[in-house]
Structures are given as structure tokens and as C-alpha cells.
Amino acid sequence: GENVEQHPSTLSVQEGDSAVIKCTYSDSASNYFPWYKQELGKGPQLIIDIRSNVGEKKDQRIAVTLNKTAKHFSLHITETQPEDSAVYFCAASISYGNNRLAFGKGNQVVVIP
């Protein structure tokens, strides 16, 4: 089945620096790749997504890049702020059977003021 791996599991950055989280996936037919942010005590919330016909997408300080050949995609956060501290989940669509998402195990990002 689809396997989504995220790394690093924990990332600490100084406020103002950039943070990059990488995900790899195994199903070459996956075509939808969202990123979710989960703040403490809350449910995950979509922050950005990308479809397989696009290589990069940007929304203010966050961007996602997709390399279909290598089957990996990355979340980039620039000019990090304390409110960026959260758990970030990547996911990839599964092409077989019922459409569904496979989530990675999450990355804890800590922004140090």
C-alpha cells in the first residue's frame, strides 16, 4: 500500500530562519499532496496542497515543491515565527481501491524566539 514517510521527526529553528520538511511516497499514481498543521489541542488544518501537474506552489511564507520522479515533496516555511510551532503532517492520495489519503507520521516544528 501507499507509504508516506516524513523527516525529520522533530525540527527546531530560530525565529526568522527557514524550515524545510520532506516527505516521500511510494505510490507513483498519487496525484494529490496536502500539508496539514496541527496546533496543540486542535484538529489538523490544511495549510497548502499541490497536485501532480504542478511542481511548486507558494502562499505567502509557505511553499510546497513536488518531485514526481523522485516521489518526494517538501514544505518550506520562510521567516519562521513562534506561531509556526506545531505538528505538520504531509499526506498523499492513494490511487487504488477507494480514494483516500495516507498521512505521514508528523513533524514537530519548534520555533525558538
Added chain:
Amino acid sequence: DTAVSQTPKYLVTQMGNDKSIKCEQNLGHDTMYWYKQDSKKFLKIMFSYNNKELIINETVPNRFSPKSPDKAHLNLHINSLELGDSAVYFCASSRLEFTGELFFGEGSRLTVL
């Protein structure tokens, strides 16, 4: 107005009891889901319903029974609770099945003693 609301937010109960978690969405979405998040933050899908019809039942013990009285509600009933059922349970909804944004509730933290 909360888009996806679930109750209760916290639930502490003894092993062997039966409990229910309720979920309602006011987004007019056709698809609703239950996810389980364990202590390591891993998000795992349990069920998905599309227009009150069960679409995904992801190898969940039959002690867990979802019920969708209408497309705006998806409740989760758990019989004979076990220690391993302790987790945070998230309800979510989407306009289309897994091809767009998932809107998560705030979660229901279940603790089985």
C-alpha cells in the same frame, strides 16, 4: 459558527464501558470521516461515509460502530472499551471524497482506565 463540531471534548471511562462521540458538520459536505490519533500523533483513518453510506472501514474492530443518521452527522459508538482505545478521535468532512480539503473537528480525547 464551528464548521465541524464533536462532543464530548474529553471522555474518561472504565474498561468495558460503552461510549459514544457525536459529530456534526454545517458545511454541507457529502463525506465525513473518523480518524484516530494515538499518543505518537499518528493519524489513522477508521471510517468514511459518503451521503450516509459507509465507504471505508479500515480494519477497525467491530466494537466500533459508526452511525450516520444524515449527511451532516456521523457518530461513533464504541462497545466494551479497552485500554488501547485511549486516543484522540477526530471527525472530519470534505466536499468530495478525499480529493480536496479535509475539515477536522477539535478532537475528542478518550481515556480508558
